[in-house]
Amino acid sequence: MSSAKRGGIFTGFGFGAIQAGLFTLEALRENAFEQVVVCEISGALVERVRANDGLFSVNIAHPDGIETLELGPIDILNPESATDRKLIVEQLAHSREAATAVPSVDVYTAGGSGSIHQLLAEASLAERNAPLVVYTAENDNRAAELLADAVRGAAELPEGDFNRRISFVNTVIAKMSGVITAPEEIASRGLETLAPGHGSAILVEKFNRILVSTPRLPPGGSWQPSFSTFETREDLLPFEEAKLHGHNGVHAMGAYLAELLGRTRMDDLESVSGAVDCLHGALVDESGAALLKKYGGIDELFTPAGFARHAEELIPRMLNPHLGDLVARVARDPGRKLGWNDRLAGTLRLGLETGIDMPRFALAAAAALAYLDPSLKNSADAPGPILQSLWKKDAPAAAEAAAVCSLIEAGLERLRTVPPDHLFT
Template identity: 40%
Template sequence: MSRPVTFVGLGGGAIQLGLWAYYAHRQGCRVVISEVDRARVAGIRANGNTYAINIAHFDYIQPVTVGPVEVYDPTIPADRVRLLEAVREANEINTAVPSTAVYRKGGIDQLLREGLAGRSAPVLIYASENQIGAAAQLRDLVYPEGAPPHVGFSETVIERMGGPQGDPAFIAAHRLAEITPGCGAALLVEDFDSIVVEKPPFAPELGFSTSFGRFRAVEHIGMYEELKLLGHNAVHFLLGCVGKLKGYTYMSDFNGDPDADLLGLDALILETGGWFRPQYGPAGAEVATDDGFRAWAVQLMRRIVNPHLFDLVDRIIRDPERKIAWHDRIIGTMRRALAAGVVPKRYALGAAALLLLRRAAPDVPRNASWLAGLWGDAADPGERENVITCVEAAGEVLGAWDPSVHPSLHAFARRAGYW
């Protein structure tokens, strides 16, 4: 009987446990996880080297047990030795840590450098930090002089939604399986596996074979990275900020709310699509055609309001300084739209909603000039002025809007002459 191939996951959060390790285990891989949360490590080991996730379908939630897996804490010398051994044997490795800063700060670059030294068999390393260029950044840290031909680094585009739930009453009410018994947290992720990865750069003679054939490998991933950041992430943040003003707890609270389509879907089709389709359509990509883009947008909106996903609004709008940065989701797609001659009025409402939410903090400026300070020298002065003009116009509408009186922001904005 042949020995199973080894998959190593660096980081033990929702993306790693709920996606990569889950599918690696389903493929029969030996699954090895690196995690610095000692309570989580101990919990998985005490649970027979297994953990649980919950998969949100459109009509029910399915608890799933994953394992056996091996889990090690890289800060413990004996565990680090076992991790290095696993890296030396791995066919595929995935990083899924809070940010690319952890590559160096958390010692991931050094762990890979040591573990990969001396091996000649091909290994593919995916970066799942939801940051454009993450894999290239990791490659340059591990191999400053250039990666050898048998070590590949792959960018990823992961549109799968969901995350941790920590409210005991919620976990009990929805009968969620905790990650491990008694840990007080559960992972709830959507039933979605249309993941895009960068095609392995290996020569055929190396004989590399992936365990993630269900994922879509593409030669040029940049288009999909932009669609994720400036489409999926942008509309998620737009609706999250508006939903917070409405008093929503979960993104699924948009079910039955006309703003889900009139703000969310239309933002995707008219404002993201207004620049994305002309830019990428000539290359022949299906998602950049009129019908293909609409199909993608409609499916995304249906997934966002999945009544069994319970994606927390507060999770969507956390870390606002990063998410409203000059090159990030809302402002990034507003800039692209303006350059294409499209006025991004819906995304401007999202940016203005964030400013309105920040008024609860008295030490934060209450108008769009705060954005200019946040963007600093990254912003072209003329382009910056155009974006701020859009945000200020949206802010005038939001400043007069009372969701308890006028539940639909789109309808209120129409009466105010915004459209």
């Protein structure tokens, strides 16, 4: 932990796993700011942290055990309180960096005068020597642009003044995390709740290497993240695709195949013959090979050696028994994960685009479809009608949709005819 604070304020919106277990944790652990402020709309959580003198706890899953840190103090404010809203705007006006880590980009404009975009718009009216840089951590590759547009519209400043005062960056956050709410699991695993008397515990993995886009700055301006483990990239799109088609896709694959075997935890796959090799092969030989064809050489990650190192690091993280990721959590919302642009069908499309065969991803998509509609495991029904309904809003070209559907149908046939404990071989 750094001994000298570097000054300025960090303000975070939301206080879930990523805000508490990444941004706020690292800001405090690195002494990167003079003051850390959190904006949270749960009045009960705000009161619990305040009653604990601004201290909170985060549980960190290492390969060999769980570490619990008590962190703080922070100033925690509720934007639904008029008094706190005024304080939030004042703190934002003096903040060096801020971060949004809320359930979706739709939250940006929700909440009236206490909404994120309104608070940032009010803060942007103050003159500054350097722009406030806002990290957007929501699962949308245009989050920064969406928030910038909302704040710009609310602030109604001349474009030059707006750009001098505030800037927004996208992020690629590959840190696995969760909020544990079951009292028996919290107790059995020896976790500390976020604050005394609060009903949930934050559990995050140790990994904290985060990629961020470069902000729009005034002429001659320069910027580096205040977080030592954050790295900037001019173009985040290749890395967003690597996370979606690689990390997210293989994570989902493991969950749906584990569910077929009746397993409840992701780390259970360690004891399934061929499972780890299957996931590794999907990551390197299928999605990885396609990503290297598309982006080969633009970064160390997109080289055979770089992607192989990535796979060797990532698979054990996914199956870390101390993270204890539940199959049901990873497998939830299969309809979204089978979406035209998402981690399963989207990865199969990448394979078609690059000429890379993806039998493991086809099987994973079939398993996700069977999770969505269990009757498909024991019937001869074709998957086309369900897939077409999932993809309808994207209006895909008929030929490409038919090609992806055919791949998933082949995976479904294998799922129907091969015993579950032989699917990995």
